[in-house]
Amino acid sequence: MRVEDIKKVLILGAGTMGHQIGFLCASHGFEVALFDVDQGVLDKAMARLEKLADRMARRGAMTQDQARAALARVRPFTDPAEAAAGADLISESVPEDPRLKGRVFAQFHALCPPRTVFTTNTSTLVPSMFASETGRPERLVALHFHDVALTNIVDVMPHPGTDPEATALVERFAEAIGQIPIVLSRENPGYVxxxxxxxxxxxxxxxxxxxxxxxxxxxxxxxxxxxxxxxxxxxxxxxxxxxxxxxxxxxxxxxxxxxxxxxxxxxxxxxxxxxxxxxxxxxxxxxxxxxxxxxxxxxxxxx
Ligand SMILES: NC(=O)c1ccc[n+]([C@@H]2O[C@H](COP(=O)([O-])OP(=O)(O)OC[C@H]3O[C@@H](n4cnc5c(N)ncnc54)[C@H](O)[C@@H]3O)[C@@H](O)[C@H]2O)c1
Missing domain, CATH: 1.10.1040.10 (N-(1-d-carboxylethyl)-l-norvaline Dehydrogenase; domain 2)
Incomplete structure (x- = not known):
């Protein structure tokens, strides 16, 4: 799989990080499915995205038309099967609990096509803590964002069972969404x-x-x-x-x-x-x- 083959990004968890990452992907041309278990969170996330798009346009970071087009690429979902249909890459931002992350990835392993690459935005855990639960450990990589509004430095971190091709693909994807990837040679809690x-x-x-x-x-x-x-x-x-x-x-x-x-x-x-x-x-x-x-x-x- 090449980075050009990634068209649809599925964001798991539409909270503080998820909705911002979703907008980042949408503003770089990706179709985005924003999934959360809580309809209220999704409603809030979509309202925040409208404000974010407006702010970006007013600041001159993008034109009004670009901001509107980015917004139109983001669709909210509470139905996992609908959200997962055709997803090429997952960016997971559910709460910081290894059992929850493992469970959510397992759920989406059953729903996503085999090609889908799984990335986690965990801050303090390492992917090997829940890699086997995901059902596709070789396609699991950490793609960790800092404060999306302040910096475009991201960590790309494989675990011992990650296929190097998946790591390279995630590195290219990070660049495709305007980020500067710092690729770790091995797992380290806290990244760089x-x-x-x-x-x-x-x-x-x-x-x-x-x-x-x-x-x-x-x-x-x-x-x-x-x-x-x-x-x-x-x-x-x-x-x-x-x-x-x-x-x-x-x-x-x-x-x-x-x-x-x-x-x-x-x-x-x-x-x-x-x-x-x-x-x-x-x-x-x-x-x-x-x-x-x-x-x-x-x-x-x-x-
Ligand atoms: N907040 C930060 O500054 C920051 C920075 C980098 C990384 N992170 C990491 O990102 C992840 C999310 O952090 P956050 O601050 O966005 O948390 P948050 O609490 O704001 O959002 C988490 C969202 O996940 C949803 N959720 C819970 N269970 C779910 C499930 N089973 N399926 C789908 N969605 C589910 C919740 O409804 C909530 O909206 C954590 O792993 C955290 O360590 C956070």
């Missing part, structure tokens, strides 16, 4: 960027949790030396401190890592105060006008 990001977060959290430096001073050091627009705690505010806390807590418990546990407890102290970051307007910083975005922050000047 997130592996570096989590170590960076851990170092920053440890400095603050161990009382070495205040979060704002950790950020000032990073921003000042790297000439970076934002530091680790500023980024954690964008991710959501509840999400950062949950992930830190999960790994602290799983690995029995006492430093990670101190870091998790430190992050929880923000969560307990309802300071979840940008989404609640308060986190390590206060928004919409955080200190780290003000002139003189690195120099330590107060306005």
């Amino acid at each position: 960027f997130n592996t570096m990001l989590s170590e960076w977060f851990k170092a920053a959290q440890s400095l603050a949790a161990n009382g070495v430096a205040e979060p704002r001073d950790v950020d000032r050091a990073w921003m000042g030396v790297m000439h970076a627009p934002v530091g680790p705690f500023g980024i954690m505010d964008t991710v959501g401190l509840d999400t950062v806390w949950k992930i830190t807590e999960f790994w602290a418990k799983k690995l029995g890592d006492p430093q990670a546990q101190r870091n998790a407890d430190f992050m929880k102290s923000y969560v307990d105060q309802g300071r979840l970051g940008v989404k609640t307007s308060h986190g390590v910083y206060d928004y919409p006008d955080p200190d780290w975005g003000k002139p003189g922050f690195v120099e330590g000047k107060k306005d």
Whole structure:
């Protein structure tokens, strides 16, 4: 199968990631079936896509006609058999549970043509955790998106049983939807960027949790030396401190890592105060006008 043979993409899960990936595929000319078990989610997703298309057209990222044509290529489904008919590639974005992912892929293995390539957008799992359940492990590859609105870097990651041709096809598909694929040679939880990001977060959290430096001073050091627009705690505010806390807590418990546990407890102290970051307007910083975005922050000047 060549990338030119991929015409129809089936998105499983129309939530935060699924609907955005669907629009990305549609805006690059692919026919998109958006499948979800929840009709309410699909209704919301289609309404969001209209707004997204409108925004893209107003920003000049595409013409009104292109935006409308992209929208017309996306069709919502709650019926799995209808959604699966003629699908060439699946992009799965259902919740982060290996048993659920295995079950959903098995369901679609029975419904999709044998040629269909299965991709998963899992953030923290690895495909080998549910490869055998999919019924076609050789055609399963991780195609992992970051924040679709912010970046076009994606990870392409095979598991030990993936056919290299499937990996190469997914790499070509990623390019066909305007992404820059980073192809991993082997499985790694966290892929490439997130592996570096989590170590960076851990170092920053440890400095603050161990009382070495205040979060704002950790950020000032990073921003000042790297000439970076934002530091680790500023980024954690964008991710959501509840999400950062949950992930830190999960790994602290799983690995029995006492430093990670101190870091998790430190992050929880923000969560307990309802300071979840940008989404609640308060986190390590206060928004919409955080200190780290003000002139003189690195120099330590107060306005
Ligand atoms: N949110 C992010 O920033 C982000 C980034 C990269 C990757 N991911 C990964 O993408 C996946 C989805 O995350 P999300 O944030 O979009 O989650 P979400 O909760 O917003 O969406 C998941 C959707 O899956 C649907 N769903 C549940 N069971 C289903 C089933 N059996 N069949 C079809 N649909 C089903 C739900 O109704 C929901 O709409 C996760 O694996 C996550 O790790 C998330």
